[in-house]
Amino acid sequence: MNIKTSNIANLPSKHGKFRIKAYKQENQEHLVIMSEDFEQIESPYVRIHSECLTGDTLGSLKCDCQNQLELALKFIGEKGGLIIYHRQEGRNIGLLNKVNAYALQDKGRDTVQANLELGFKEDERDYSVVDFIFKDxxxxxxxxxxxxxxxxxxxxxxxxxxxxxxxxxxxxxIYNENYLNTKKEYFGHFL
Structure with missing residues (x-):
């Protein structure tokens, strides 16, 4: 596996003072957001957060992604640990296909049905970079x-x-109830 890494840089934020490190795996670049004391913690808090541009950045109400990211940033800022910002948009179908999936959801499909109708598996994510990050x-x-x-x-x-x-x-x-039900019923999420 050919993964390139960046140096560690400081990132002060509204959630606390963090350090960041980037990892490039083929055409995807992932980010680790670490508390300043992360290396001194024997068993740090960790969130593997899958990228969601529409939720994380635009505040979409169709999902719970931004709320989960905000929760994790606040938690890590207070208690220490890290977030792996896993850059695999739309369960790794990409932004263009995610918007197409949204259009199908507007017609009544759930997230799994939309992905399948577009020719994808229900979840295309690959977590191999997480193993590399943990070892690094x-x-x-x-x-x-x-x-x-x-x-x-x-x-x-x-x-x-x-x-x-x-x-x-x-x-x-009201906008994400179906999404959350699909995560619970189809993927077995603890909700």
Whole structure:
């Protein structure tokens, strides 16, 4: 696996003072946002956050992504740890296809049906960069901030101990109820 890494840089934010490091895997660039004391924490809090431009940046109400990212940034800022900002938009179907999936959702499809109708699997994400990041940062035990059982399974398959799971539950709204129900019913998310 050919992954390039950046130097570590400081990133002061409204959530606290962080350090960041970028990882380039083929045509995708991922970001790790670390608390300043992350290296001194034996089992840091970790969020593997999948990119969502429409939610994270534009505040879309169709999902809970921005709320989960804000929750994780605040949590990491206060308690220490890191966020892996996993740049695989729309469960790794890309922004153009994600917008096409949104159009199908506007016609009544759920997120899984829309992806399948567009010719994709329900989830195209590849987490191999996470393994590289854990090894690069010498992470062997974490407290994982997630609702996603597949992320738990993946992290455990790497031999990284999950000493605790912290739910990333945020409030639902009329626009994301179907999305959250699909995550719960189809993907088994702990919601």
């Amino acid at each position: 940062l010498n992470i062997k035990s974490i407290k994982l901030i997630t609702n996603n059982p597949k992320k738990i399974e993946y992290v455990e398959s790497l031999g990284v101990k999950i000493s605790q799971r912290i739910p990333a539950i945020t409030e639902s709204n």
